[in-house]
Amino acid sequence: MVVLEAAGLSKHFRARRGFFGGDRGNVRAVDGISFAIESGRTLGVVGESGCGKTTTAKLVLGLEEPTGGSIRFEGQDLHALDAAARRHYRKSVQAVFQDPYASLNPRMRISAIIAEPLTTNERLTAGEVRGHVLRLLDLVGLPNRSADLFPHEFSGGQRQRIAIARALALSPKLVVLDEPVSALDVSIRAQILNLLRDLQAELGLSYLFIAHDLAAVAHMSHAIAVMYLGKIVESGEAQTLARAPKHPYTQALFSAALPSHPEDRREEIVLSGEVPSPLRPPPGCHFHPRCPHAMARCGKQAPALDDVDGRLVACHLYGASTAAAAA
């Protein structure tokens, strides 16, 4: 069952007018992307800074209004929801952010931090709230006495557990995980990744998992979407995509991932240049100036996201449309 579905989702930001009043145009942070997150499954989103993955997360969380396209949650278009249904949506979709030092208020006790979503959204007695908080702490593997302590008394990994407990307080369907382990110590990351997987199995949660650590994404996700300058360039089943990427950008990205062993020698595709400014993306395929396989056509026509061997790839190298256009 599909929990959340985005169709042609776009978010364009109007760039601030220049110093002399000139119009600088639009930043197409997210540009017509479509994806679906299934119940109890994880969609991993990878891409470099500026590719639009955080904007996508904000759109899903309702923190930004899309400028085009739609998000459907359990079959209902978010745009058409009334106030009550919107509240229900906000409760059903929660987030865990990167930095557990910034996401917890240092002046609140842990019990108050975890209880805050409960007290604002539900009518519960103090005793019920306390019961909920203790159950949540137990769920994320923290002792009961943590409830009365302050955030500074916890290490990074424990703080991230608290942030997870808070996200789970309202029994959400979907949790957006924006770089949930990259601020943590290496020896702690596996604990948190395991915890997230256990919680998914136990509670049937769906995750939107955003990270730059490709191995972690491949490990956590059922499906992966690769973004480049606001567009999805490839998406499909996680393991197949990680093992045999098809889009030249995905190939370069996965080949740039660090080896897990010194004898693990891979062919390395080192891209020249850097990601272009999203204010002036290259015409045609956004990736063509850095692409080792670029053809004349790539600079003129943007490739559509088409089915290639059971996954979606946006590249002129693949698909029948290439042959048809060439003829």
Added chain:
Amino acid sequence: MSTHPLLQIDNLSTHYVSARGTRVVRAVDDVSLRIDAGETLGIVGESGSGKSTLALTILRLLPPAARVASGRMLFEGEDLLAKSDAEMRRVRGKRIAMILQDPMASLNPLFSIGDQVAEPIRVHEGVGRAAAWSRARELLKAVRIPSPQTRLLQHPHEMSGGMRQRIVGAIGISCEPRLLIADEPTTSLDLTIQAQYLNLLRELQRAHGLALIFITHNLGIVAKMCDQLAVMYAGRVVESGPVRQIFNAPAHPYTQALLNSIPRMSDNRNRLAAIDGQPPDLVALPPGCAFAPRCPSAFDRCRESPPSQLTFGDQRTVRCWLADAGSDAADSQVRKGAA
């Protein structure tokens, strides 16, 4: 080639002492390391393991609260701890250079790129401005910055993160140092940019016969870049040796656990082997081995007294009671690691 290593560190300890002298944090505790010319040494550890303090100790850039409690550091046969401040200034940037994590914090926003790349050349080699600037242009070319002449006149805010980090790299190699210490040099960079930068560092290293010390928490960087590895935990080097040997047969339970806990691209949806517990609190370390509270193979002795450093095989060391010949568990443990 000379007989002694480029840098040899013996039993080095650096402590942070609180204002009233009542509390002592042993940030670096009895560390011995060596690195030869042209070699790459990876120092791996979590935050608080003392790896950055070790780097600052080598350059003698420690904050006022820290002091070197004991030990010796020989660089090209000269004792770095015996040098005066003025002598140290002639070492830093000239013979030993350092690249820090955040390029925005290591570049001065008010000066042009040209001024900043030329500065160490002018200071250390007494070269005039024009000559230093033309050397700076060559350096920008060496770190693959397009249109270097234009870039020299620009300021740090006009460049991307990857480009700034390459500028910092150019400053690092400007006086052709013998040793370059890179402290988490690619943490702030995107993946494809990180790959570019690491390859660049390796080329520079080959071209200049540079020795590199990589300080990182990322075992992937070590696997890609390093010849030798030292694993730090709570201020101590718990294991060291050639990278391949350690990856193939880690001897210390912490190294074993660390290597097992990283997710691998090829492997699937198995549970990760997580390390239980929390990183150590340096103010309240246990009396025995600092890793004992989290160690799956800890026994009584581990909780009582800290293990000393043991040398075995070809240039490998480990600090663990299990590897101590006197203990029965040692053999099985070493065999388990080797399997």
